[in-house]
Each structure stands twice: as C-alpha cells, then as structure tokens.
Amino acid sequence: MKHLRQLEDQSVYILREAYKHFSNLAMLWSMGKDSTVLLWLARKAFFGHVPFPLLHVDTSYKIPAMIEYRDRLAREWRLDLVVGQNKEALAAGMNHTMGRVVCCTALKTNGLKQLLENKGYTGVILGVRADEEGTRAKERYFSPRDKHGDWDFRDQPPELWDQYKTTFPPGTHIRIHPLLDWTEINIWEYIKLENIPFIDLYLDKGDGTRYRSLGCAPCTTPIKSTAKTVDDIIEELRHTTVAERSGRAQDEGRGMELLRKDGYM
C-alpha cells in the first residue's frame, strides 16, 4: 500500500502543477481503467472537485456499456464532460476496414486535434503509462506538442527533479502524463485500495473471457481469463507474460510509433 501512496503523491503533485500553470486545461477520459484512475486522482488532488473539463473523443465505435458508464459518472461526480467527434470523417464513412492506422488517425488523433483547436486548450492531461508500450516509455511528465500537435521525441525538454516544462510558445500545447510511473498492476491495486468504480467489461462474467485493455469494439478483442474480481485480475497480472495491449490491433507492426509521432495519445 505504501508504494501506491507514493505513486499517488507524485501524480497529485503533477496534477496540481498542471492546474497552477495552465489556465485552459482539460483531461482526456476514455472510461478505461487508467483514465478513470486519473480522474479519481484529480478528485484527490482537488479535494473532491474536478476543476477542468473532461474530454472524450468519441469514435462512435466504442462499446455501448462504456458510454452508459461515462454518463452515469459524469452525473454522479458532477463532471464537466465535453464530447468531441470527427463528424466529417464519420460522414465520409470512416471505419477500421479502411486501415487501422488510417482509422485511428482520422477518428482519434484528428478528432482530438479538432477538439483541442476548437476549445483552445493549452494543457491536456492524459493517462498514458510508460510500461504500456515502447513509445510511451519515452514520454516526459510534461511533453510539448508543436503547432500541428506533433511530438518531437528526438528533442524533448529536460525534466529535472520536480520541475516540469510549463512555459511554451503560442500555438503549441503540452501533454501532461501523471500516470507515467504506474504499472498495470498498480492501477488495479489502486482501484481496489480506493474502491473506484470501473466498467465490468474488465471482468469475466462466466464465458471465460474479459477485456484487458478497452478501445473501439471492432479493434479490441477480449483475452481468455477467468478473473471475476479485482483480486483475480491482480493475481493474474502477477504471473502473465502476455503484453497488456496484445488485444489492441493498432499496436501491430509500427502502428503505435507512427500514430504517436503524429499526435496520438
């Protein structure tokens, strides 16, 4: 439990730095386990309040239970929920059969970019973790994006002790990553410790499968698992050697590298 409180203290510090330095700040919420823990940490940092809007980039292909869960928590926790959608691309019939990277770029990356541009957010908080996949391992806590939302991973700013990059030229924005040091197990341990409500798609409901990572319905497949409780999940994760995102189609080949360089979350 002590290690969870240490992670919590660091994340809370980062969230408070973000709130102090960015007047136009928002947090991305995909309703998955990570961004929901992030949302909970914001309530920790601001003593029960969430003093910035939560953005959901809706691809229209999300699993319906996720949308129900989103609307319920938004109501109960009095969240300022902002839903963005790349309507143009959807109207043109964009879907995963046109190519996964093409579809993710149109509906998620560009959907996000449109939302940021329209609302003029200069700081965006995201729940990415370093242990998820290779490109995220390279991230800073405060990570600048240029005018086109692109990430220059070759020339990242230094990050020293608890001093982060909080000043930036006009037209650019900063991605803030308070969960960078958390692992998948830590996320579940914390959900258990704090009793955080999560979507039951993560649990096996009798058919011997569960989702380990949640994305769009067509591109996310459940894994074989009989974990029916959070404790079961933690136990399973302690022994698995299968990558967390193995059920995520976009990770195949160089997918994530191409996507993230271009501004994907």
Place this chain on the structure above:
Amino acid sequence: MLENGTIMTTVNTKPSENLNIVIVGHVDHGKSTLLGRLYADTNSLPDGKLEKVQAICKQQGKEFEYAFLFDAFLEEQEQGITIDTARTFFMWKGRQYIIIDAPGHKEFLKNMISGAARAEAALLLIDALEGVKEQSKKHGYLLSLLGVRQFAVVVNKMDLVGYRQDVFEGIEKEYREFLGQFKAVPAQFIPVSAKLGDNIANRSKQMPWYSGPTVLDTLSAFKKEAARSEQPLRLPVQDVYKFDARRIITGRITAGRIKVGDHLVFSPSNKRANVRTVEAFNIDPQPTEGQAGQSIGVTLDDQIFVERGEIASHQESLPSVSTAFRANLFWLGKRPLEKGRKYLLRVATKEVDCEVASIHRIIDTMNLAQQQGSNSVGKNQVAELTMRTKAPVAFDLSASFEATGRFVLVDEYDIAGGGIVTELVHDDQEFLREEARRRDFAWVKGEVTVEDRAQQYGHRAAIVLLTGGRHTGKSFLARKLEGRLVADGRHAYLLDGENLRRGLDADLTEEERGQTTEMARRYGEVARLLIDTGLIVVSTTNPFGLAYHEASEAIRTLVHPAPVIAVHMSKAAEEPPPNTDVVLTGPTDFDAATARILDELKRRGVLAQAIGAKPVFQYSI
C-alpha cells in the same frame, strides 16, 4: 488463471515495490546490452517480444543483439544510439526495477540528466577495453551533482580483455581516484560481460578472482530512497485552493513532518499561523499529520495571505532567505548561459527573475580542472557561480536539504540548466531582513485583520515609491497623487523624509543624522507602520542622503510583502533602479503621470477597477 491455455514456467511474479534505477556511461560502453541481458535473465520479457525483435533484425539483415530489445524506435536502431530516456521494467527477488535507460552520447546529455534526476540508484558502465572515457567521468560527476548517492560501477566487455584481473583493477583504481575528488563512493565495482552474461545474474566462471556480488545482487542491496521525515519541516506552498468553504494550502512535504496544531512560519513573508486541519479526499478517518514525500493540504487557524513559492517550516529551523547564493550548475541550453542576462529561477515552487552575478569558474569534468574568467557557460558545461534574484527567495543549502537546495533555470520557454545551492551569499539587505523577521514574529496584533481593513477601505495597503534626481518634480507629483487618491475616496498619506527629520529624528545629533542607513531604516519602519494601518503611502525617498536606489531597496525590505509601486522620474533618459514599474522621462505632464500611477495601482490589485466599488479579495495582504 492462465491465458491462451499456455502453461507458464516463469518463477517471477510481479511484486509491488519499485526501485527507479538509471544506467549511465560513455557511448557504446554497452548500456542497452546490459539492459537486454537483465530483462532476459530475469525472465521479464513479455511473450513474443524476443521473437519480434529477432524478426525485425532478420528482415533488416542484422545479427540479433540484446540491445535491440530496448530500442523501441526503428530510427534508433538505424543510428545505433539510444536517443531518449526510456523506462523499462524487470522483476527480481520481490522488487520491480524501473530502469531509466540514459543515453551516453554527448549530444544527449540532457536526456541522461533527465533520467538520472529521477533515479534512486545508478549503474555506471565502463568498457574494459576502452577504459575510463570523457562521458564516464562526466556522468560520475553529474550523478553526484544530481544527488544520486547509491551507485555501482560495472566494468563491461571483460570478455574482450581476456577476463584479466589487472585490467579490471587498473580501471577501478583510476576511477576511484577520480570519484574521490568530489567524495563520491560507489557501492561496488563489478567485472562483467553483458553480452555473454558473466556476473549479471550468474557468477562468472571466467573470473574466479572476483568474489563480490553480481549486478543483480548489487541491485538487491540498494535501498529505497531514505526517508527525509526525520529532518526539520520543509513544505513549499504549491497552491491555495478555495473550491468550497475550506481555504486549503497545498504542497508536497520535502522534509520533516507536519501535524494539526503545529505553528508554521512561511518564508520569505514571515507570515505565521497554526495548522487547523489536514484535508484529504476519500480517507477515513481524516488524517491529522503528514510527512516527507506526501502531497498534502492543510487549513490554517488564521486567514493569512500566503502564496505559491513560500516555504512553510517550524520556527526552530527556518530556511535561508536572500537575493543571492552560490551554486554548482550544469547548463543544457541551446544558447550559452550569459552573465547579466535575465532568466527565470525555480527553487521548489518559487519562480523569480534572476541573473548570473558572477561566473567563478567552469569545471572541466574530465580532470576537474578549473577555468576562470569566463563570461558565459556553454552547453553541457558545469560551472560554479553566484546567482542574484529580483526578489528575496527562501532556500536551503543542498548539503542539508535536497529538494529546497536545488534549482533550475528557465531560458525563454525551456528548462535550460539545473544546479545545487552550495553557499548563502549575504546581501546588503540581510541586516534589515533579519530585523523585519524579528519584528514580524513579535508584532502585537489587534483583532482587526488586514483583510478587514481592505474590505472596509475598498483598497489594499501599498506604498508608492517615487525616485529620481533633484528637481525632477518628485515632491510635486507626490502631492498631486496623494490629493487625487484622497479626492477619490482612498486612504492615502504623503510620507516625506523631511517631516521625519523634524519630528521622530529631532533628538538625533548631527552625526547620528549623518548615518544614512539608520535614517533609511527609521523611514522604512514608519512606512511599514502606516501600511499596517491600511493606508496607501506615497513616498519620496531621497531626503536622507542615500543614493535613491539604495534607499528604495532598504524600504522595500522593511515593508515586504506589501505591494511596492516604484516610479522613477528623470529629465533625460537614464537607467532606472531595478524593479521600477513606471518610468517618467523628460518634461512631465503631471496629470498623465498621476493617471499612469493609478492604472498601475489597479493593475497590481491595490485599487478596485471602479471607484466606490469594494473589491472582492480572495486573500488580502
């Protein structure tokens, strides 16, 4: 709970304790190979990872190397250099190691520093064939500067020197001597071959002469970062929240402990109050204390004005307060650090404009030789210098307090350098600041708070300091300003030094009156008293013989933290004193000048925008 029906043979289960470690060293001395080996030897690779990397190697017609496992970006593999700080994980004996891979290439020193700055322990690699190189030394020195005290030196590629003991011992001797110059002591020197797996997880059969621990044994012996809870309290204020009825002061405790009822002193403002509650969300029962490392929130029993950047401590152990300190700094900026240029200094949560007052020497990390007489510090150089800040800052010496004893410099938009405070530099205001501190601690307060007065008067207390040479119209403007403020319904008073001389100072001898610093002190204390009554004091500071910039500095120190609006008047263009807010040059239009000062008072939040409207203060001075 087996997935995909496969049977797992791995004995490692993922534990809960983490240790952040960084691997540093000269380029091509084998960091990525060591990492790949650690991952493989501890069975920490996800299924398919090895095969995936092998497939990419085959596709590109390259021989597989352990190093490739971590070079997630294909561009990097093409270049053969680890570009950025990547974090990977492996498990060993009940602990999860978060490895921050730091690039050894000279161009990427800033990434090495970013990596090492958040490490709890380090492995420093030296190539047995190449021996101690430039970056081996630089990295060793920087680990010490960054505060990484737990580290081991790994002498790699022993297979290339025939596993010879004399080669290993020669490197150990040379490098120990180097480290000794700045008192760094490694936990261990370990001879290894990362490529062949000697002394990584398993004891090497090739080097029977080495009886010390393997790399993994050494890592197991590293301790979690020592708790700083036993030190005196340091709580840098991060922010003040008022989302609901509670006014919560937040921050991360960097040293010591805090509990309900503690008497806190905030530096540099010298404000004081007792801790009423410790606030938290979803913790039952509500906590009553906190300790080093925790991000907490407290409410106080007195509604004092404190803001981000102040450091809360107990009265028995206060941080230093000054506008100057001596430091060791490393510079990473694209353009050199220059003496006299403006930078933003960040110490804990405080941000203040600063400049380099002097560069004592540039330290060559190859041999620690010192080069003097430089006016700038180049990229990737380390220097000893004196910093001067625009306003007083609270800080500690790095030798006593880690977090409040280090700082970064921001050049334009980027963090461009970092350093540790090695010495407090006594500035000329120290005597007066000490007096202000003692006076504030012992001040007898009535029941009416400053906030009450501000609400009642419709404005905050402040001082307008008019400076300038003789016959520039200071006194005339001061009278005009006072008249205008009072006509507008403000509470203002013109404090003229001449009046003090005839009243408060009337009993002084001619010689005593000649002690100009004492005269300035008296003037400053009277100004402070008037400010405490809620007035806007209009002051002309020349009459006691001090040059006006010295006089205004003394007054600033004594009235701190009340707002000071500095106005400088001159007939011809000249350099105004530091921190001047309004510059009036040439023949003065006194109505326009008065309007400019009123605008400045509004901008600084002393006056409400509309006359007659009582301003709403979230917190008052």
